[in-house]
Amino acid sequence: MRVAIVHEQVDVRRGGAETSVVEMAGAIAARGVSVTVLFRGQRPGGLVRDNVMYEPLAAGGGGKLLQTYRFVQAATRACRGGAFDVVHAVTPVLCADVYQPRGGLYAEAIARSLAPEQSPLWRGLRRLGRRFNMRQRFLMRIERVLLTRRRERVWVAALSEYVRQQALSHAAVPPSRVRVVFNGVSGRPAGGPTGVRELRARLGIGPDSPLLLFVAHNFKLKGLGELLGALAAAGRDGAAHERASRAVLLVCGRDRAEPYEARARRLGLADRVRFVGPVEDLSAWYAAADALAHPTWYDPCSRVVLEALSSGLPAVTTRWNGAADVMEPGRHGEVLAEPDDTAALAAALERVLDPRVRAACRADAARLAGLVSMDRHAAELVALYEDVLAARRG
DSSP: OEEEEEOSOOOGGGOHHHHHHHHHHHHHHTTTOEEEEEEEOSSOSOEEETTEEEEEEOOOSSOHHHHHHHHHHHHHHHTOTTSOSEEEESSOOTTOSEEOOTTOOHHHHHHHHHTTOOSHHHHHHHHHHHHTOHHHHHHHHHHHHHHHTTTTTOEEEESSHHHHHHHHHHHOOOGGGEEEOOOOBOOOOOOOHHHHHHHHHHHTOOTTSOEEEEEOSOTTTTTHHHHHHHHHHHHHTTTTOTTGGGOEEEEESSSOOHHHHHHHHHTTOTTTEEEEEOOSOOHHHHHHOSEEEOOOSOBSSOHHHHHHHHTTOOEEEETTBGGGGGOOBTTTEEEESOTTOHHHHHHHHHHHTSHHHHHHHHHTHHHHHHHTBHHHHHHHHHHHHHHHHHHHHO
16 A cells, blocks of 8 residues: 655654654554655655655745645645555645644634633734735635545544544534544653652752643643643642642743743742753653643644653643543543633642542553554554545445
């Protein structure tokens, strides 16, 4: 079976989507499938890595819209003529057999990106600004055409039930053409006790201090502001939030820290919040922490939550995160209705920092790791490819 995976970017330093595509391609190839990843790049000639052919498609110079337009056109040409049995599009292209919107559908992603704005004025201005994001509008139009005019051809591989509902509600895709292929992550070895002690010592965090981990590259969308507010609220009512009022928060990611450092100071949290920048390998951090805090406004199916759970680390997240599908509240953490419910978030942090919750999640880590593994994800995608080919044969 020859499969083309179409994704504009494959630089894993950019974020979770790129990392997932690279891991996914390798896991599919490991199942005996011939995989070619078509991506935007200027260097001629392909590169083979982990039995996957990475084929750059030149898109020339110019602005983002022009480069994306050229990439989509080049990918469409490359997929013509029977070169591939199945075209698996992550970036939407009209020749797709399988469409996997790893960022969710554009309509939902745009709507939820506006949700953190508390001011109606700022929300309106951001909504207006979205109208001038021509690259996003271009991709959104391709997605709409793909899911409406070509709905009898394409299958949607939804990362979660949340994304499945997006396809049904925003694009009215027939339920029979949407399959949940739950997101997966590649397992990493957990950090040992020595590494945990060294990491805490390096950060000046005592062994008895509850430690919360926050990982994101978009602090606003993932709820860092709301998290700081909840920690401050817990500190004001230490009797009811004994653990959360003492917790130290580690913030990992490459977003601008300065506005949140200033906010932490205003809230009296300066000595309890540490900004450590981007971290390439989070294994030791998952092992050192007592819980992951991810009160996101939007996540189709968060990689970081899946990695944490498979490492035995309980999480606090929201119903706007597809990763909540695999969470059993009280055993794996807490799922909130909204990220800006300060009292509920503070109470959830207190509950999830209970050592008994950490122990329960750790005891279930092996089962969770299998449930959210990239190998399982790849196997389900290959099964979908086979169904695509069977339907084509009639």
